[in-house]
Amino acid sequence: MTAFVGRRLAQALLQIWGAITIVFVALRVLPGDPAELILGSQATPEQLAGLRAQLGLDDPLPVQYLHHLQGLLRLDFGQSWRQGVSALDACLERLGPTLVLSAWAMVFTVVLGFLTGSYAARHANSVADRLISVSSLVGQALPPFWIGIMLSLIFARGLQILPSTADGTMASLLLPAFTLALPFVGWLGRLVRTGVLEEMNQDYVRTARAKGLSDQVVFYVHVLRNTLVPIVTMLGLLMGNFIANGVIVEVVFAWPGIGRLLVDSITFRDYAVVEAVLTVITVCYITLNLLVDVLYGYLDPRIQLENA
Amino acid sequence: MAAMDEVDRRRFLSLLGAGVAGVSLPGLVAGCAPGGSGAGSGSGKDRPLSAAFNQPINDLDPHGASAVDEASLLANRQIYDTLVTRTGDELAPKLAKSWTQPDDKTWEFTLRDDVTFHDGSKLTSADVKASLERLAKSDGPQKPLWTAIGTVEAPDPHTIRITTTDPLGTLPTNLTLAFILPAAQLGRADFFRKPIGSGPFAVESFTPSSQLLLKPVKNYWGGAPTLPGLRLPYIPETSTRMTSLQNGEVDVTWIIPPDELKRLAGVDGVRIESKPGVNYFLAWFNCGRKPFSDARVRRALYHALDIKGIVASLYGDAATVMDAPIPAAVFGHASQQPYAYDPELAKRELAEAGYSSGIRTSMMWFKDTGPLATELAQSLISAWAKVGVVVEQQQIEKAAWIKRLTALDWDIELQVNTVTTGDADYTLGRLYTSTANRMGYANKELDGILAQARSTADQEKRKSLYAQACEIIWRDAVGVFPAALSSTYGLRGAVKGFSPAANSQPEFRTVSTAQ
Numbered sequence: 088m089t090a091f092v093g094r095r096l097a098q099a100l101l102q103i104w105g106a107i108t109i110v111f112v113a114l115r116v117l118p119g120d121p122a123e124l125i126l127g128s129q130a131t132p133e134q135l136a137g138l139r140a141q142l143g144l145d146d147p148l149p150v151q152y153l154h155h156l157q158g159l160l161r162l163d164f165g166q167s168w169r170q171g172v173s174a175l176d177a178c179l180e181r182l183g184p185t186l187v188l189s190a191w192a193m194v195f196t197v198v199l200g201f202l203t204g205s206y207a208a209r210h211a212n213s214v215a216d217r218l219i220s221v222s223s224l225v226g227q228a229l230p231p232f233w234i235g236i237m238l239s240l241i242f243a244r245g246l247q248i249l250p251s252t253a254d255g256t257m258a259s260l261l262l263p264a265f266t267l268a269l270p271f272v273g274w275l276g277r278l279v280r281t282g283v284l285e286e287m288n289q290d291y292v293r294t295a296r297a298k299g300l301s302d303q304v305v306f307y308v309h310v311l312r313n314t315l316v317p318i319v320t321m322l323g324l325l326m327g328n329f330i331a332n333g334v335i336v337e338v339v340f341a342w343p344g345i346g347r348l349l350v351d352s353i354t355f356r357d358y359a360v361v362e363a364v365l366t367v368i369t370v371c372y373i374t375l376n377l378l379v380d381v382l383y384g385y386l387d388p389r390i391q392l393e394n395a
Numbered sequence: 396m397a398a399m400d401e402v403d404r405r406r407f408l409s410l411l412g413a414g415v416a417g418v419s420l421p422g423l424v425a426g427c428a429p430g431g432s433g434a435g436s437g438s439g440k441d442r443p444l445s446a447a448f449n450q451p452i453n454d455l456d457p458h459g460a461s462a463v464d465e466a467s468l469l470a471n472r473q474i475y476d477t478l479v480t481r482t483g484d485e486l487a488p489k490l491a492k493s494w495t496q497p498d499d500k501t502w503e504f505t506l507r508d509d510v511t512f513h514d515g516s517k518l519t520s521a522d523v524k525a526s527l528e529r530l531a532k533s534d535g536p537q538k539p540l541w542t543a544i545g546t547v548e549a550p551d552p553h554t555i556r557i558t559t560t561d562p563l564g565t566l567p568t569n570l571t572l573a574f575i576l577p578a579a580q581l582g583r584a585d586f587f588r589k590p591i592g593s594g595p596f597a598v599e600s601f602t603p604s605s606q607l608l609l610k611p612v613k614n615y616w617g618g619a620p621t622l623p624g625l626r627l628p629y630i631p632e633t634s635t636r637m638t639s640l641q642n643g644e645v646d647v648t649w650i651i652p653p654d655e656l657k658r659l660a661g662v663d664g665v666r667i668e669s670k671p672g673v674n675y676f677l678a679w680f681n682c683g684r685k686p687f688s689d690a691r692v693r694r695a696l697y698h699a700l701d702i703k704g705i706v707a708s709l710y711g712d713a714a715t716v717m718d719a720p721i722p723a724a725v726f727g728h729a730s731q732q733p734y735a736y737d738p739e740l741a742k743r744e745l746a747e748a749g750y751s752s753g754i755r756t757s758m759m760w761f762k763d764t765g766p767l768a769t770e771l772a773q774s775l776i777s778a779w780a781k782v783g784v785v786v787e788q789q790q791i792e793k794a795a796w797i798k799r800l801t802a803l804d805w806d807i808e809l810q811v812n813t814v815t816t817g818d819a820d821y822t823l824g825r826l827y828t829s830t831a832n833r834m835g836y837a838n839k840e841l842d843g844i845l846a847q848a849r850s851t852a853d854q855e856k857r858k859s860l861y862a863q864a865c866e867i868i869w870r871d872a873v874g875v876f877p878a879a880l881s882s883t884y885g886l887r888g889a890v891k892g893f894s895p896a897a898n899s900q901p902e903f904r905t906v907s908t909a910q
Contacts (some may be wrong), residue, residue: 117794119795119797123794123798124797125535141534169453169461171454172588177603239634239635240638243635243638243639244637244641250647251644252630338631338632339632339635341630347631349453351453354793354794379681
């Protein structure tokens with residue numbers, strides 16, 4: 088087990104380093120210069136050169152890269168030139184709202200996914216099952232920004248029963264969280280449906296029925312719990328997806344999260360913040376993956392043995 | 396061993412279940428946090444007024460990187476004061492009661508003596524001196540306005556004396572952008588997260604590019620604000636911003652895009668107010684490059700455009716056709732004779748200039764430069780195609796656009812420009828000189844006029860000098876100046892005492908909400 092975790096940890100570190108390097112290179116390859124964006128279009132060449140030197144932008148790329156890595160070891164991403172604070176602080180300040188949104192999207196996904204999936208499985212091949220299948224496919228296929236704008240038009244502008252922006256109330260969470268959850272409700276629903284159907288055909292179910300247990304007891308006590316095992320391990324990956332998809336949903340619903348910070352920072356070439364945000368997202372994602380892998384190995388010891 | 400695992404796994408799963416509940420429970424509480432104010436669609440007496448501008452407030456350092464961003468200026472005007480302010484075409488006293496000019500390089504300002512910062516400390520000439528010196532030294536986009544500052548002296552607590560290296564008639568105008576900060580606090584590293592000023596509103600909380608929450612200053616020297624608070628959220632998605640006005644989440648929002656104006660005007664409980672603005676579209680020709688080094692070509696391209704038709708169909712009431720290289724709301728504007736829409740004349744002029752077989756060129760812009768920028772670009776391009784000028788569309792990203800703009804690496808470029816100070820010097824004097832070399836146009840006569848207009852303090856004389864400058868730029872068709880954008884505001888019915896501002900920086904001190 089230790090060897091398994093150790094190897095996965097080493098892989099994770101390598102992945103994080105790779106991501107940091109790709110982000111670093113990608114940002115510098117983009118046309119556009121922070122000094123020009125800071126000083127505006129009326130700056131003189133001398134002013135630009137001075138600011139570039141001050142920001143360390145006139146060093147050769149490999150030198151900048153080394154400085155960058157050295158900084159990272161001290162968790163120092165540099166200063167955000169736009170906000171005048173440390174890039175990591177600027178980033179962590181916006182992580183909270185994103186996590187809240189993701190957590191609620193997770194709740195919606197799990198509740199709705201299990202409800203629709205298990206209903207569909209218990210009424211397999213009925214009209215309702217087909218309807219759920221089709222709508223889950225549609226839900227997965229629709230782009231989140233479109234879903235978001237449509238929900239906002241219907242519930243906020245049309246019916247006027249929900250706020251369209253983060254205004255500090257619980258109600259303002261509903262639309263963005265639901266928008267974020269929708270594509271994955273269908274995805275989870277299909278997983279649950281397949282899982283339940285598989286378990287229903289297992290010997291222990293027949294045994295339980297033979298003992299004279301009611302359908303309800305067989306389903307909730309035995310089948311559903313066994314379906315949980317593979318699915319729970321998928322939820323970690325889901326969290327990563329929420330954080331990534333949140334970029335768009337946060338813009339549509341003016342949610343003050345990390346995704347919007349990322350978009351703004353890219354527009355303004357606020358390198359330090361872009362790097363901090365992407366690194367935080369990457370670390371979150373890789374950590375969750377790592378947890379899931381370890382978890383999976385723990386829940387199903389056969390996995391560890393295969394990897395050993 | 397197997398049995399142990401079995402039990403552990405079950406316990407583990409139930410723990411996991413508890414974990415999920417644990418994550419969502421604080422979420423339930425924290426869910427109330429992002430908005431911060433607790434302001435819902437319902438209205439209470441103490442609910443702050445929500446005012447959503449269409450651009451984000453990036454930071455609150457009025458001398459920093461965002462110093463001429465309209466959104467930052469909007470915030471700064473609520474939090475800080477300036478020595479001088481602009482009302483319409485006139486300069487008016489603010490922190491400075493009066494000012495004199497002992498000689499043409501020296502200015503003396505007498506300060507009010509009843510002004511305090513939000514922390515209760517008195518505002519004196521030492522604060523003004525520290526602020527102006529900080530501004531002159533800053534690397535921000537305001538730097539060009541302050542390069543002529545020689546020394547700033549504070550002979551007594553109520554007097555500030557500024558000497559300039561050259562005569563600078565625009566100094567009082569430039570001072571409308573110079574926000575005064577408390578000298579004693581300037582060294583504090585985190586000062587601009589919750590800064591202190593002497594303006595009518597004080598900062599309660601600030602999340603960059605997301606939300607600024609302000610509270611009224613009861614003892615503001617100019618009279619306390621009526622509002623219980625002011626919330627300035629940034630809503631990036633236009634459709635969401637319109638929705639939040641319609642369902643009452645925000646009380647005021649601007650700018651209303653042209654394609655939403657008509658629809659919003661018909662919505663119950665919402666009214667539209669607008670004012671001719673200081674933002675305008677310009678399409679410069681790169682006058683240093685063939686074929687645009689020939690004024691005949693530039694004029695021909697102007698004659699090829701049905702500007703009236705294009706502006707009316709795209710913008711309706713949200714913009715007006717321009718008759719000068721600066722909008723009518725700007726000091727120094729002088730009406731010129733419009734270029735008649737005449738494609739035949741355009742073709743003849745092109746032939747005279749030696750381009751009877753047409754021209755292949757390109758135009759660059761970035762999408763968010765202004766409302767319907769892409770549509771406007773396409774309208775211009777298709778009109779030019781009709782006279783044999785084939786223009787390649789280059790819609791690029793803002794950062795790339797700035798890079799090419801400053802490098803003069805373009806043929807035609809389209810942008811929305813802002814006359815931030817409301818004075819022609821800011822645009823004409825800054826952009827059209829041979830030394831600025833912003834569009835390859837060089838004209839000694841114009842250089843002389845602009846320099847004189849900058850140095851003289853006589854406003855009438857400046858006006859007539861800018862009239863000459865307008866005429867030269869217009870006659871030489873340095874660019875096409877299609878439309879001045881109106882500042883269009885959408886307001887909830889309950890909002891009273893609001894007056895739309897041409898520069899998108901309305902005053903909120905006098906605004907109230909009827910309950």
